[in-house]
């Protein structure tokens with residue numbers, strides 16, 4: 001059964017780094033990939049754009065292809081988006097279908113600070129996407145947890161519903177939403193770091209123009 005892979009994030013705004021690694025992950029895993037914007041991210045300061053604005057940007061970004069889709073379930077839930085709640089919910093909907101949580105290497109290194117992080121493996125596999133320009137070290141807790149879970153062959157993720165960790169070697173793109181917000185705040189035009197659909201309507205990027213970056 002084709003796995004369902006979820007790529008969560010703030011997407012404030014969605015950029016070509018997100019889209020490219022999600023696209024390549026779907027190829028490498030032969031999986032359906034859904035981009036899943038988070039509500040109030042528990043680990044970080046509030047996004048600059050509202051949920052509705054972030055969804056509008058994602059919709060504009062995903063136009064013209066069907067491999068990557070959008071899942072707004074976390075925005076429909078009250079309060080902070082805890083991934084564990086989302087995975088429990090999806091697991092009860094999907095039965096035995098394999099589920100993969102896609103995380104950039106930076107997000108993966110921070111996993112032990114997440115709510116009920118060890119339980120994530122009861123519901124999903126984790127696919128780790130390499131990300132350049134970010135120095136990350138795994139804590140001992142994380143290293144010990146993943147050692148027996150590591151696999152190299154994506155086929156394994158088709159055969160069992162959850163519990164494995166795979167590193168996915170994607171084309172490194174050193175793009176971050178922080179950098180894009182900085183450029184927009186300075187009045188610059190990061191045209192080729194963002195999906196072209198975001199430039200169709202000039203009001204889409206308005207939330208970032210002239211805003212001082214807090215992060």
Ligand code: ATP
Pocket residue numbers: 008009010011012017018021102103104105106107108129130131132173174175176177178179
């Ligand atoms: P910010 O700069 O605001 O922290 P971001 O660019 O890291 O934003 P997020 O929406 O926070 O984007 O990231 C969502 C997910 O995408 C995370 O798992 C993150 O590691 C991953 N990700 C973002 N950009 C890249 C990239 N260029 N390469 C690989 N993974 C990425």
